[in-house]
Amino acid sequence: MERGATRPGEVEGVLPDRADAMLTFIGRIRTPFATRADCPRRGAPDGPICRIEVEAPWHPALRGIEAGAAVEVLYWMHLARRDLLVQAPSTRPEPLGTFALRSPNRPNPIASSVVLVEAVEPGALLVRGLDCVDGTPLLDLKPARR
């Protein structure tokens, strides 16, 4: 679904409407998943290669990332709904609060995934372990917690 309908048992709330802070997209994530329907439910370490493309002003911030590293990726789920408080995923026996789910639909739709770096190119990382649609905006990269 590109933007899901509200299901029985789900609770809609307010849309977040205060701009308390602003984000700048620092790059894009290229994946083989053209639509949300193509995306896996979660990324797998043996999933397909995806390409994390960082915009030029932030290339120097990649210094020190090497093949074999485990990197935490934060990205913006631009297709998600921000107003759902309680959700009823088809995989769950009963509705759960948004904060008890890793659904993309949430007031601030920031995803975090841990990926394995397969190769480093100038301004880009080739990784496995992502689950997002092609063209997803990139917010941050940091070493995975050990």
Next chain:
Amino acid sequence: MERGATRPGEVEGVLPDRADAMLTFIGRIRTPFATRADCPRRGAPDGPICRIEVEAPWHPALRGIEAGAAVEVLYWMHLARRDLLVQAPSTRPEPLGTFALRSPNRPNPIASSVVLVEAVEPGALLVRGLDCVDGTPLLDLKPARR
């Protein structure tokens, strides 16, 4: 330091100035750490109890979070610098790119920590494992990856 000076070996870049997306703070994190100097370098599972306070419109989204759960917390490091591309932490032998560090200073200063829920109160969670200054804005809560 409340806002660090640039150290030898560090590289300043552009300040992110495009508002590509906006965040709404959904609550605040109360910790015993009054200033950044008081904060531990990273949260520990046996660290002090902190209180994650969620604003009223999002209380229903907490349904299903129980004591004993491991929760990923995303929060906004409002005291951080957003312009540093290469950083020289005192704990490292040489400067590293911002994306090779978990420093709070980064273009989009979003932190992620995994905490253990000690107790659930109406509209709040008591947790251990945080490292942030008292009053830090809350962005998101989700079940930790297993």
